[in-house]
Amino acid sequence: MSGTRTLLRAAAPLLAWALHFSLVYALISAACAPRALMAPGTLAATVALLTAAGAIGMLALLVLAGRGLRRAEGADRALEQAAWWSALISLLAILANVWPIAILPGCTG
Secondary structure, eight states, rough: OOOHHHHHHHHHHHHHHHHHHHHHHHHHHHSSSOOOOOOOOHHHHHHHHHHHHHHHHHHHHHHHHHHHHOOOOOHHHHHHHHHHHHHHHHHHHHHHTTTTHHHSSOOOO
């Protein structure tokens, strides 16, 4: 596989995590705004759905990166390893994004 394509596969999980992170904190901001654009129950359900979708997508990228790693030879092997680690770390980061919703009972501060 070409190095550029593998590099993009290594960057994709990080971009997906960044999107998830931005969406979760935008939802928190909407729920905790003075006008309360979203109810706390709706916030929790929406974040749970986003996280489940993100985790499933990241698991798929992790499996694809693992398959690519098994087939890689030579110089592409390092990029395939980067793609696999990137997917694993991004999966953990997506799951960690839920902690503010799970720990904090509501909008405080």
